[in-house]
Amino acid sequence: MDTDTKILVIGAGGQIGIELCEALNKIYGNENVIASDIKEIPALSENTFELLDVLDKDKLLSVIQKHRITDVYLLAALLSATAEKNASFAWRLNMDGLFNVLELAKEKIIQKVFWPSSIAVFGPSTPKQNTPQHTIMDPNTVYGISKLAGERWCEWYALKHNVDVRSIRYPGLIGWKSQPGGGTTDYAVHIFYEAIEKKHYTCFLKKDTMLPMMHIEDAVRATIELMQAPAEKISIRSSYNLAAISFTPDQLAQKIKQYIPEFKIDYQIDFRQSIADSWPQSIDDSYARKDWGWKHHYDLDKLVENMIVNIQKKIGK
Numbered sequence: 001m002d003t004d005t006k007i008l009v010i011g012a013g014g015q016i017g018i019e020l021c022e023a024l025n026k027i028y029g030n031e032n033v034i035a036s037d038i039k040e041i042p043a044l045s046e047n048t049f050e051l052l053d054v055l056d057k058d059k060l061l062s063v064i065q066k067h068r069i070t071d072v073y074l075l076a077a078l079l080s081a082t083a084e085k086n087a088s089f090a091w092r093l094n095m096d097g098l099f100n101v102l103e104l105a106k107e108k109i110i111q112k113v114f115w116p117s118s119i120a121v122f123g124p125s126t127p128k129q130n131t132p133q134h135t136i137m138d139p140n141t142v143y144g145i146s147k148l149a150g151e152r153w154c155e156w157y158a159l160k161h162n163v164d165v166r167s168i169r170y171p172g173l174i175g176w177k178s179q180p181g182g183g184t185t186d187y188a189v190h191i192f193y194e195a196i197e198k199k200h201y202t203c204f205l206k207k208d209t210m211l212p213m214m215h216i217e218d219a220v221r222a223t224i225e226l227m228q229a230p231a232e233k234i235s236i237r238s239s240y241n242l243a244a245i246s247f248t249p250d251q252l253a254q255k256i257k258q259y260i261p262e263f264k265i266d267y268q269i270d271f272r273q274s275i276a277d278s279w280p281q282s283i284d285d286s287y288a289r290k291d292w293g294w295k296h297h298y299d300l301d302k303l304v305e306n307m308i309v310n311i312q313k314k315i316g317k
C-alpha cells in the first residue's frame with residue numbers, strides 16, 4: 001500500500017464515485033481515501049466523509065489541508081441531459097469546480113488531479129466511427145462544451161504550470177452498484193432494473209442509436225491505472241479516448257431477452273435523442289492502449305450477465 005498518497009474524491013456520491021471509492025479503499029486503505037459530496041451519502045460509510053461544495057474555494061482548501069490530501073479526483077458535474085436544462089449552473093459547476101482544483105495543483109498544494117471528460121466533447125461533424133483521439137470537435141451541448149473547454153484548460157495547466165492532471169473521455173458507464181443521473185446514456189442502466197422489476201422498459205432513444213459504452217468496473221480500473229502510470233507515459237494531457245463496446249437499445253434488449261424472455265421494450269423519443277445523435281458510435285482508444293496499457297475486460301455478453309445476476313441478487317428477484 002502506498003501510504004504517501006492521500007486521496008480526496010469530490011462528488012463521491014455519484015455513479016462513478018461510489019465504485020471508485022470502493023476500489024481506492026482496497027488499494028490505499030479507507031483511512032487514505034476521503035469522500036466528499038454536497039450531501040451525506042450512506043453508501044460511503046466506510047470512508048471519512050466531508051460535506052463539500054467544490055465551488056466553495058475556502059472549504060475546499062481547508063478540507064485538503066486538514067487531511068493532507070495529495071491526489072484529487074474531481075467528479076462533481078452536471079451531465080449532458082441535466083446540463084441542457086440548467087445551462088448557466090452547469091457551466092459554473094463544470095468549469096469553476098475544475099479551476100478551483102487546478103489552481104491548488106498549480107500552487108503545489110496538491111500533487112495530482114483526475115478529472116473526467118466524456119465522449120460528449122465530440123459533435124455532429126466529428127467522424128462517428130472509430131473516432132480518433134485528435135479530430136474535429138464541435139460539441140453542441142452545454143455539457144460537451146464545458147468538457148471540451150475543461151480539456152483545453154487541463155492541457156494548458158499541464159504545459160504552462162507543470163500540473164500533473166490526467167483525464168479520460170468516458171463513454172456511457174454501466175454498473176449495478178450505483179445509478180447514473182442526468183445523462184443521455186443512462187437508459188443502458190435503467191433498462192436492467194425495469195426489465196427485472198417490470199419486464200418492460202420505455203426507452204427515450206431510438207432503437208438503432210449506437211453509442212460507445214463500458215462496464216463501470218473497467219472504467220474505474222482505467223481511472224486508477226491512468227493515475228498510477230508513470231508521468232513520462234502520459235502523452236495526452238487533455239483527455240484520453242477510452243473504448244470498450246458499442247451497442248444500440250435494440251441490441252441490448254435482445255441480449256436481456258436471453259435472460260428474461262417475456263421482456264418487452266418500446267420507444268418514446270425525447271430531447272436526449274439529438275444529444276445522442278451528435279456523439280460518436282465507436283471510439284479509437286489506441287493512445288490509451290499504447291501509453292499506459294489499457295485493456296477492457298467486459299464485452300457485451302459478460303456485461304449483460306453481470307448486470308442481470310447482480311441486480312437480481314440486490315433486489316431479491
Ligand code: AKB
Pocket residue numbers: 079080081117118119120143170171172173182183184185186
Ligand atoms: C452522459 O450521458 O451525459 C454521460 C457521458 C457519456 O458523459 N454518461
